[in-house]
Amino acid sequence: MPTFTASARSTSPSRVDVDVRQFTFVVDEPPSLGGTDLGPNPVELLLASLLGCLNVVVHLVAQERAVHVRSLHLTAEGDLDPALLFGYDIGTRAGFSGIRVHAAIDVDGSEAQARDILAEAQRRCPVGDNLLHRTPLTVAVATPALLAGAAA
Amino acid sequence: MPTFTASARSTSPSRVDVDVRQFTFVVDEPPSLGGTDLGPNPVELLLASLLGCLNVVVHLVAQERAVHVRSLHLTAEGDLDPALLFGYDIGTRAGFSGIRVHAAIDVDGSEAQARDILAEAQRRCPVGDNLLHRTPLTVAVATPALLAGAAA
DSSP, X not given: OOEEEXXXXXXXXXXXXXXXXXXXXXXXXXXXXXXXXXSOOHHHHHHHHHHHHHHHHHHHHHXXXXXXXXXXXXXXXXEOOTTTTTTOOSXXXXXXXXXXXXXXXXXXSOHHHHXXXXXXXXXXXXXXXXXXXXXXXXXXXXXXXXXXXXXX | OOEEEEEEEESSSSOEEEEETTEEEEEOOOGGGTSOOSSOOHHXXXXXXXXXXXXXXXXXXXXXXXXOEEEEEEEEEEEEOTTTTTTOOXXXXXXXXXXXXXEEEEESSOHHHHHHHHHHHHHHOHHHHHXXXXXXXXXXXXXXXXXXXXXX
16 A cells, blocks of 8 residues: 655754755744744644645546546645644644535536536545544654664 | 635646645656656645644644654555556545554653653644544535526
């Protein structure tokens, strides 16, 4: 099964410099969230990831159905209460409580075909699936002491 | 509750040009997945989003505990079977079957403190939460015919 990878070096409490294959980019926070605003923030990047994924799958599905996509514009909005992020356990979740995507699509086909393509794309979109359904996530920690012990 | 937004214009079947506030960036696919390789792909961006988020929350939690983070390097790997993406319904999920994060952290504190900070950061990380737990996702579709009807 293919494995995808990203690595990140913390360059400040708000900023990482990310390496993905030959690409390097900055993820940061706006000043309102304590950052230096040198790149999109993590949750904005999550929305961008979803939109990039939907674009790919919409075109795949349309091609399968011999429908030409003339244009596609996507927007995503997500509401996020930062209470738990900042340590206030008031029963809210840490992440987006919900994400709304708006797809403006023009196809060489019917309105119904456009809707069907979007519905099937949502079902087969990897990022959409990882949001809609639980995804196992593990965090392994290595410290200098641990590494020294391993080397001893 | 704060709302975060991203918008994407499809510039090819594999590529979107994304706008997030003042930032514009390209999400694409490598040639092996039918793309033009002008940016990280959507699932790589999802991993980057998770790492950027963990960086922020690790530093928040460490600051609460008066622990200085000397350095933090994060990597994320995710396994993804593209069968369903490509339309083969063989019982696999569309997205990552699991994501593994490796955190190399050096703190001005004990090994146990470093582990506790990472555990608490995982619990309070918005992107981690959206992966670990189900996130409602809706896709609203607008077509020219629909827009013309609305304007009539």
